[in-house]
Amino acid sequence: MTEDSEPRPFGLLQWRALRLKCPKCGKAPIFRGWFSMNDACAGCGRRFNREAGYLLGSIYFNYGITASLVVIMYFAMFFGNVLTDTQRLILLTSFGVLFPMWFFRYARALWIAFDELWDPWPNEEEVRRMQAERGTQR
Ligand SMILES: [Zn+2]
Structure with a gap:
């Protein structure tokens, strides 16, 4: 096992993900455009x-964070007596549609970082697959 395949600390992986950088090395961007x-x-x-x-695992992050924020904002506005019921409904529905689109890249990056923590790339199967691909190229 090389030093490069050592597991990374959770905080470092999350920090790299929030900057939309590769969680493994932190050098290159994950995305080349919005989507x-x-x-x-x-x-x-x-x-x-x-x-x-x-x-698909990134959907859990996107849904979970969006739903949590909507619930928190709803109760904050409800008990703070902010806006009418209809205004709250319109505002939180709009948030529930728009926020996941903005958060899409972060959800994917967080998912990749979460996966890198539990199953660092490349795992044994991926190493075998890469060796097989190299073998067929010769
Ligand atoms: Zn990298």
């Missing part, structure tokens, strides 16, 4: 989308 991702890190080669369906 388009790079396939792999330009700094260390970590694949950002490890397999089909891998990035």
